[in-house]
Amino acid sequence: MAAKQPQIGEYILHHLTFLTNKPQTSLVNFTVIDYDTVFFSVLLAVLFAGSFYLVARKSAAASNSVPRGFQSFVEMLVDWVDSQVKDVYHGTNRLIAPLALTIFCWVYLFNFMDLLPVDLLPGVAGAVGLAHLKVVPSTDLNAAFGLSLTVFILMIYYSIKVKGLLGFLGELTLQPFRAKNIFVQIPLSIVNFVLESVTLIARPVSLALRLFGNLFAGEMIFVLLALLTLVHSYAGLESVSGWGMALMQAVLTFAWEVFHLLIITIQAFIFMVLTIVYLAMAHEHH
Amino acid sequence: MHINLTLVIQMAVFAVLIWFTMKFVWPMLLGPMQERERRIAQGLAAAGKGEEELKQAREGAESILREARERAGVIVDQAQRSANEILEQARSTATQEGQRLVAAAQQQIGLDAARAKEQLRQQVGSIAVAAAAKLLEREIDARAHEALLNEFAAQL
Numbered sequence: 001m002a003a004k005q006p007q008i009g010e011y012i013l014h015h016l017t018f019l020t021n022k023p024q025t026s027l028v029n030f031t032v033i034d035y036d037t038v039f040f041s042v043l044l045a046v047l048f049a050g051s052f053y054l055v056a057r058k059s060a061a062a063s064n065s066v067p068r069g070f071q072s073f074v075e076m077l078v079d080w081v082d083s084q085v086k087d088v089y090h091g092t093n094r095l096i097a098p099l100a101l102t103i104f105c106w107v108y109l110f111n112f113m114d115l116l117p118v119d120l121l122p123g124v125a126g127a128v129g130l131a132h133l134k135v136v137p138s139t140d141l142n143a144a145f146g147l148s149l150t151v152f153i154l155m156i157y158y159s160i161k162v163k164g165l166l167g168f169l170g171e172l173t174l175q176p177f178r179a180k181n182i183f184v185q186i187p188l189s190i191v192n193f194v195l196e197s198v199t200l201i202a203r204p205v206s207l208a209l210r211l212f213g214n215l216f217a218g219e220m221i222f223v224l225l226a227l228l229t230l231v232h233s234y235a236g237l238e239s240v241s242g243w244g245m246a247l248m249q250a251v252l253t254f255a256w257e258v259f260h261l262l263i264i265t266i267q268a269f270i271f272m273v274l275t276i277v278y279l280a281m282a283h284e285h286h
Numbered sequence: 287m288h289i290n291l292t293l294v295i296q297m298a299v300f301a302v303l304i305w306f307t308m309k310f311v312w313p314m315l316l317g318p319m320q321e322r323e324r325r326i327a328q329g330l331a332a333a334g335k336g337e338e339e340l341k342q343a344r345e346g347a348e349s350i351l352r353e354a355r356e357r358a359g360v361i362v363d364q365a366q367r368s369a370n371e372i373l374e375q376a377r378s379t380a381t382q383e384g385q386r387l388v389a390a391a392q393q394q395i396g397l398d399a400a401r402a403k404e405q406l407r408q409q410v411g412s413i414a415v416a417a418a419a420k421l422l423e424r425e426i427d428a429r430a431h432e433a434l435l436n437e438f439a440a441q442l
Contacts, residue, residue, distance in 0.1 A: 020290075024288045024290060026288075027288055027289065028288070028289045028290070029288070029289075029290050030290055030291050030294070031290075031291065032288070032290035032291060032292075033290065033291045033292055033295065034290065034292040037292050037296070038292060038295050038296070038299075041296060041299060042299055045299055045303045048303075049303060049306050049307065049311065052307070052311045052315070053306075053310055053311055055315065056310065056311045056312075056314035056315045057314065059314065059315055059318045059319075060314040060317065060318055074315065075315065075319055078312070078315045078316060078319065079319065082316065094308070095304070095308055097312060097316075098304065098307040098308040098311065098312035099304050099307075099308070101307060101311075101312060102300075102303050102304050102307045106300075106303065137296075140292065141288070141289060141293075142289060142290060142292035142293040142296055143292070143296050145289070145293055145296075146292070146293050146294075146295075146296025146297045146299075146300055147296070147300060149293070149297060150297050150300045150301060150304075
């Protein structure tokens with residue numbers, strides 16, 4: 001029996017390894033694909049877009065009917081996101097609100113995968129012959145940066161579109177230090193550029209790492225709680241201490257699930273709000 | 287922790303998802319919601335207006351009713367007054383007529399009595415003459431003593 005139990009390190013590593021086409025040894029390698037992340041994020045994207053599209057079509061076809069059930073929920077969400085956007089951004093860009101809704105729902109669904117029992121889907125995958133499966137896309141740096149870099153591209157795009165290339169470069173080089181003499185301004189501009197670039201680049205990096213860090217840590221807690229009944233010293237349900245461990249695992253996992261419910265919502269909300277703020281700032285003239 | 291092709295795929299999927307939401311989900315949800323909001327606001331405004339109108343109509347009806355009641359009161363008053371007047375008039379007319387009839391009857395009685403007195407007087411005169419003639423056993427010349435007889439009759 002003891003031989004069938006995985007080693008602690010092995011078990012943790014198993015839960016940290018993606019299902020890839022080939023093992024990745026270097027930090028960056030653009031020939032490797034995380035099949036699990038792509039599969040689950042596309043699945044969740046289809047789930048979100050499909051269900052919202054069905055509601056939207058029904059709502060548009062019968063605008064006289066009283067909204068019920070899931071339609072009320074979707075409309076409440078749309079109304080809430082709309083008010084969040086209107087609080088921050090007062091322009092006419094028609095992309096920001098749907099973008100915010102997409103981010104909130106998609107990130108929330110990413111994170112929600114964390115609430116599924118930690119060995120459920122990897123166990124099923126193991127049964128059909130897949131060695132590894134990571135079910136939470138937001139614990140993949142690629143997914144987190146995929147979101148934040150897209151937002152970053154939109155930030156740059158709208159900055160240049162609204163202020164012009166010169167306006168955008170001016171924003172990067174003419175503040176915070178300003179001088180009347182042009183020969184003093186040139187070295188100051190270099191300093192400004194360094195400072196502003198750090199500020200600018202810190203935005204997508206912090207956006208991605210905040211989401212990734214929270215979810216990675218959350219998932220790790222679930223893995224460690226699962227280890228309570230997987231370690232060699234676990235006595236099984238034949239003994240009192242075995243029952244104690246099982247009970248402790250159940251109680252702690254439940255407590256962390258409840259707390260995690262809050263975390264995943266907050267992380268999705270933070271990602272959405274910061275995206276709105278960054279894009280609103282891209283539209284403002286300084 | 288590594289960066290690979292998944293990043294590019296995720297960005298592409300995200301871009302498509304944003305496009306889809308922007309094109310097919312957001313406007314088709316917010317449009318009907320705003321339309322419904324507008325309709326609810328209209329409905330509420332109409333309900334408020336209707337209530338106000340109902341209140342005004344009720345007030346109007348009440349004032350009309352009050353006026354009608356007042357007018358009815360006035361009419362009843364007038365009717366009573368005119369009925370009294372007519373009654374009074376009829377009573378006075380009847381009294382006058384009665385008095386007139388009594389007066390006429392009394393006059394008639396007076397006249398009849400005078401006439402009867404006159405006749406009686408004349409008859410008494412002739413009876414007296416006849417009696418005197420019988421007494422004297424001779425006929426008194428009526429014409430000769432007419433003046434005397436008339437004077438005698440007037441004294442009766």
